[in-house]
Amino acid sequence: MIIREILKVTDWAIFAYFVALNSGYLVLICMAGLEFGKHLRRAPFAGADDMFRSPLTLPVSVIVPAYNEGAGIVAALQAMTALRYPRYEIVVVDDGSTDDTFERLREQFDLVEVPRVVPGEVPYRTQVLSVHVARGNPETLTVVRKTNGGKSDALNVGINLARHPLVCMVDADSVLDPDALLSVAKPFGDDPLRVAACGGVVRIANGCKVIGGRVVDVRMPRQWLVRVQVVEYLRAFLMGRTGWSRLGGLVVISGAFGIFRRDLVVKIGGMAHDTIGEDAELVVRLHHYLRERREDYRVIFVAEPVSWSEAPSSLRVLGRQRRRWHRGIAEILRKHRRMIGNPRYGRIGLVALPYYVVFELLAPFIELAALVLLPLGLWIDAVNLEFAWRFALVAYGYGLLVSLVSLFIEEVSFHRYPRWSDLVRGVLAAVLENFGYRQILAAWQVTGAAGAWGGRQAIWGTMHRQGFDTAESLPLETAGRR
Amino acid sequence: MSTILLVEDDPDIRHVVSYKLTRGGFRVVEATDGLAALREAQDSHPDLVILDVRMPLMSGLEVCRELRARPWTATVPIIMLTGRAQQEDIDQAYAAGATDYVVKPFSPRELQHRVESALHEVDG
Amino acid sequence: MLRVFTVTIVVLIAIVALTGLGIVAVRLVRQARQRKRALLAAGPRRALLAFVADNGADGGHDLVALPDEAWQAAEAGALGLLGKLRGEAHAALVSVFLRRGTARAALRDLRSRSRVRRARAAQVLGDLEVRLAVPELCRLLTDRHGEVRVVAVRALGRIGDPTAAWRLIASLDQSDPLPSLLVTHTLAQLGPETEVTLSAALDHPEARVRAVCLDALGLLGAAGSVHRVARVLREDSTLDVRIAAAANLGRLGARTAIEPLTGAVGPGRPAPLRAAAARALGDLGTSAGVPALVALLGDDEYRVAHEAAHALRRLGRPGLDALRSVLDTEAAEMIAAGRGTHARPSSAAGHALEALSLASVGPDPGASPPGSGTLDELVAG
Numbered sequence: 001m002i003i004r005e006i007l008k009v010t011d012w013a014i015f016a017y018f019v020a021l022n023s024g025y026l027v028l029i030c031m032a033g034l035e036f037g038k039h040l041r042r043a044p045f046a047g048a049d050d051m052f053r054s055p056l057t058l059p060v061s062v063i064v065p066a067y068n069e070g071a072g073i074v075a076a077l078q079a080m081t082a083l084r085y086p087r088y089e090i091v092v093v094d095d096g097s098t099d100d101t102f103e104r105l106r107e108q109f110d111l112v113e114v115p116r117v118v119p120g121e122v123p124y125r126t127q128v129l130s131v132h133v134a135r136g137n138p139e140t141l142t143v144v145r146k147t148n149g150g151k152s153d154a155l156n157v158g159i160n161l162a163r164h165p166l167v168c169m170v171d172a173d174s175v176l177d178p179d180a181l182l183s184v185a186k187p188f189g190d191d192p193l194r195v196a197a198c199g200g201v202v203r204i205a206n207g208c209k210v211i212g213g214r215v216v217d218v219r220m221p222r223q224w225l226v227r228v229q230v231v232e233y234l235r236a237f238l239m240g241r242t243g244w245s246r247l248g249g250l251v252v253i254s255g256a257f258g259i260f261r262r263d264l265v266v267k268i269g270g271m272a273h274d275t276i277g278e279d280a281e282l283v284v285r286l287h288h289y290l291r292e293r294r295e296d297y298r299v300i301f302v303a304e305p306v307s308w309s310e311a312p313s314s315l316r317v318l319g320r321q322r323r324r325w326h327r328g329i330a331e332i333l334r335k336h337r338r339m340i341g342n343p344r345y346g347r348i349g350l351v352a353l354p355y356y357v358v359f360e361l362l363a364p365f366i367e368l369a370a371l372v373l374l375p376l377g378l379w380i381d382a383v384n385l386e387f388a389w390r391f392a393l394v395a396y397g398y399g400l401l402v403s404l405v406s407l408f409i410e411e412v413s414f415h416r417y418p419r420w421s422d423l424v425r426g427v428l429a430a431v432l433e434n435f436g437y438r439q440i441l442a443a444w445q446v447t448g449a450a451g452a453w454g455g456r457q458a459i460w461g462t463m464h465r466q467g468f469d470t471a472e473s474l475p476l477e478t479a480g481r482r
Numbered sequence: 483m484s485t486i487l488l489v490e491d492d493p494d495i496r497h498v499v500s501y502k503l504t505r506g507g508f509r510v511v512e513a514t515d516g517l518a519a520l521r522e523a524q525d526s527h528p529d530l531v532i533l534d535v536r537m538p539l540m541s542g543l544e545v546c547r548e549l550r551a552r553p554w555t556a557t558v559p560i561i562m563l564t565g566r567a568q569q570e571d572i573d574q575a576y577a578a579g580a581t582d583y584v585v586k587p588f589s590p591r592e593l594q595h596r597v598e599s600a601l602h603e604v605d606g
Numbered sequence: 607m608l609r610v611f612t613v614t615i616v617v618l619i620a621i622v623a624l625t626g627l628g629i630v631a632v633r634l635v636r637q638a639r640q641r642k643r644a645l646l647a648a649g650p651r652r653a654l655l656a657f658v659a660d661n662g663a664d665g666g667h668d669l670v671a672l673p674d675e676a677w678q679a680a681e682a683g684a685l686g687l688l689g690k691l692r693g694e695a696h697a698a699l700v701s702v703f704l705r706r707g708t709a710r711a712a713l714r715d716l717r718s719r720s721r722v723r724r725a726r727a728a729q730v731l732g733d734l735e736v737r738l739a740v741p742e743l744c745r746l747l748t749d750r751h752g753e754v755r756v757v758a759v760r761a762l763g764r765i766g767d768p769t770a771a772w773r774l775i776a777s778l779d780q781s782d783p784l785p786s787l788l789v790t791h792t793l794a795q796l797g798p799e800t801e802v803t804l805s806a807a808l809d810h811p812e813a814r815v816r817a818v819c820l821d822a823l824g825l826l827g828a829a830g831s832v833h834r835v836a837r838v839l840r841e842d843s844t845l846d847v848r849i850a851a852a853a854n855l856g857r858l859g860a861r862t863a864i865e866p867l868t869g870a871v872g873p874g875r876p877a878p879l880r881a882a883a884a885r886a887l888g889d890l891g892t893s894a895g896v897p898a899l900v901a902l903l904g905d906d907e908y909r910v911a912h913e914a915a916h917a918l919r920r921l922g923r924p925g926l927d928a929l930r931s932v933l934d935t936e937a938a939e940m941i942a943a944g945r946g947t948h949a950r951p952s953s954a955a956g957h958a959l960e961a962l963s964l965a966s967v968g969p970d971p972g973a974s975p976p977g978s979g980t981l982d983e984l985v986a987g
Contacts, residue, residue, distance in 0.1 A: 044682070082544070115960050191752075401621055498655050499659075586690055
């Protein structure tokens with residue numbers, strides 16, 4: 001029967017897709033491994049101390065958008081004021097919080113209102129209500145109150161008020177390592193003419209001991225749902241992005257922790273309001289702008305200084321997060337579709353973006369198709385059982401291998417999880433990922449992408465009242481289809 | 483014998499200073515971060531505090547302010563250790579309540595002199 | 607077909623198992639190595655710390671006589687210590703390194719084929735402040751690899767020998783040049799004798815070179831170069847260089863800088879230059895700049911008005927008085943025009959208000975420090 005033939009071909013095609021996907025990942029991961037080795041060998045002469053001591057090190061404005069963060073905002077800011085970096089300021093943008101976020105800040109830091117003139121370099125849509133500074137430290141901490149307008153808008157106001165040439169956008173619930181700012185700003189010092197943006201790795205804070213806004217003990221989370229995410233983040237964030245960074249095709253910087261040249265951000269108009277993944281979209285737009293002008297530039301990913309984020313621990317919240325992320329990918333790729341496959345945009349246009357379309361955006365569709373077509377093929381006898389289970393085993397097994405290789409490289413280079421039990425948990429989580437997690441993930445992601453294409457506008461109006469999800473920034477590669 | 487509270491997270495510096503001061507006849511109490519420092523200050527009522535500006539958990543400036551707010555350390559000499567010597571860093575240290583300021587890289591002998599003269603001033 | 611699959615599966619299982627074992631093996635090896643190193647290094651480290659604390663009074667012989675393996679384990683820590691010390695302790699530690707032949711080995715490694723070795727050697731020579739290495743380090747300024755060049759620059763700054771100045775300046779003028787801030791910092795560390803060389807380089811054809819020399823002169827506080835810098839401000843062909851000249855005139859702090867700066871804030875000049883000159887007038891710290899700054903408060907360019915207002919704030923009493931009088935004048939005008947004091951202030955008044963209120967913000971000595979309550983809980987618990 002013709003249908004049988006078609007199904008057979010489709011099944012083989014899907015198989016080939018998975019093999020290609022995982023091989024691609026393996027390449028990225030090996031690139032990442034090489035990059036880590038290079039980075040670690042250079043640690044003795046990297047000059048971090050000199051950078052800290054030099055009076056010329058570029059100062060940074062750390063922008064922290066906050067919505068109803070009352071519970072953790074004080075601890076988070078106390079940690080941020082103790083970062084190891086020579087000169088920096090923190091601009092907290094209170095996006096119309098309805099809880100005691102501002103009150104807590106006012107009390108803790110003795111905030112005093114100042115009639116600051118807000119420049120309009122980057123357009124923003126809401127109203128700035130008041131600007132406050134810390135009495136004891138007016139040059140270091142500024143808190144802006146504004147009417148609610150969503151994260152993009154809050155960031156744009158923060159960019160306007162930022163005084164320094166580098167801006168770093170950090171989520172209010174992120175926990176930064178003390179040297180994080182130093183390491184992520186370092187590429188700007190080493191290669192000032194070219195580096196346009198730099199991202200730092202995000203790791204999962206669940207299960208870790210956090211004291212005073214700082215991770216003091218790294219442990220695997222308690223729940224398997226989150227443990228699987230840890231493996232995912234290692235594979236996709238850490239390895240995937242480092243690999244792309246080495247290849248010169250880094251498209252995304254996680255918004256939870258990214259640093260940009262302020263003048264460039266202003267030139268391209270700041271954060272966009274029309275997509276969910278505003279942080280990832282900013283970087284794509286940056287690529288667009290700089291390539292149009294044929295500038296020699298770099299977008300870099302730094303693997304060692306870490307930002308820690310709380311990952312969703314319930315299916316409901318995780319589902320919401322992943323739907324949003326995938327929707328963001330779809331929206332960004334649609335918005336910048338002219339760049340895809342376009343040689344004018346170099347490696348980004350020819351390699352990175354097409355990769356995102358085929359292996360990130362469409363991956364969940366193929367995954368679901370496989371879940372449907374393989375049993376279907378079995379049922380109508382297009383494929384026999386012997387073939388089917390081997391097929392599945394190879395496809396999933398290869399994926400498992402990719403995860404294990406990531407764990408291996410993590411063990412060689414950073415080994416952040418000191419306990420043996422956590423190591424075992426990591427390996428088990430890598431196995432477990434295949435039994436249910438990736439399937440549900442595919443369903444969420446398909447829904448998310450469909451939402452983008454269904455024509456429903458991402459009205460920032462409805463989004464913002466939910467506040468910012470934890471770890472809401474857009475990693476793009478967490479799909480890690482295998 | 484005077485008690486010195488040494489607040490420094492770098493183990494090398496901590497050991498060198500501690501060793502030096504102990505040999506110099508002082509009793510040295512160590513703390514590796516701000517919270518521990520405040521606890522130790524409460525427990526041991528030091529006669530002098532050596533405090534690193536950059537530390538995990540709480541910045542040294544913050545610790546200094548907190549020490550000044552507590553009656554047992556409101557008037558003790560506080561010597562700040564820091565890696566940066568720009569005017570703004572110095573101003574910030576004094577504004578937070580420090581009495582003296584030593585820049586890293588530092589000389590252990592010089593630090594001991596400063597400690598001795600600060601304690602001398604308090605006595606005399 | 608089925609065979610292929612089965613074989614693949616077997617291979618996969620094998621690789622998966624190997625990787626799993628590999629992870630375990632890597633951890634075991636690393637932990638064993640760390641334990642061994644810690645054990646080896648424990649004794650030498652204690653000896654090192656005691657030696658340093660005693661300003662190298664004694665213990666030097668023992669350290670020099672340490673077997674290589676023990677020293678290797680402790681060497682990284684010892685190098686780290688170098689960066690933290692000054693004075694006799696530092697000199698004593700350096701002599702231990704020298705007597706162990708570290709500098710000799712590093713000098714040899716400067717010519718190694720491996721760029722990691724070259725860079726590491728440069729780093730060590732800088733840490734040890736080996737003046738002999740300066741010519742070789744200068745040679746590394748044109749090394750093929752950027753990271754080696756960067757370490758060489760830092761090492762030269764650490765060593766502080768002014769004879770390196772010309773080579774450093776020249777290294778700015780090549781394709782793929784060195785990072786400017788790094789070179790500036792190093793040049794400033796070479797000491798006041800560099801001033802003459804820097805001043806002469808202000809005529810260099812390459813703009814980046816001129817900008818770096820200006821910044822280095824500013825860092826050095828080379829007041830003798832004010833006239834040269836002022837000439838650059840007036841006559842240079844590149845805007846960025848003129849901006850750097852303005853900024854550094856402010857840092858040099860000489861009264862003779864007032865006239866060129868007030869000239870530079872005048873209308874018709876590019877906005878970034880005027881903003882930089884306004885800022886510099888604030889850095890100068892003399893009230894002679896007040897009138898020029900007041901004129902800028904109402905400027906259309908945000909940056910210019912902003913810098914002018916804050917410059918006035920930094921000038922202390924005369925500046926603050928001027929800001930207040932601007933506000934008073936405007937308030938009087940509003941009343942005279944019948945608009946009332948709640949009318950929207952002009953942009954000049956806005957900037958003045960911002961600067962004035964920032965000036966009045968500062969630690970209140972009488973008030974208790976904020977938030978002690980929460981901390982008390984943390985400390986007690």
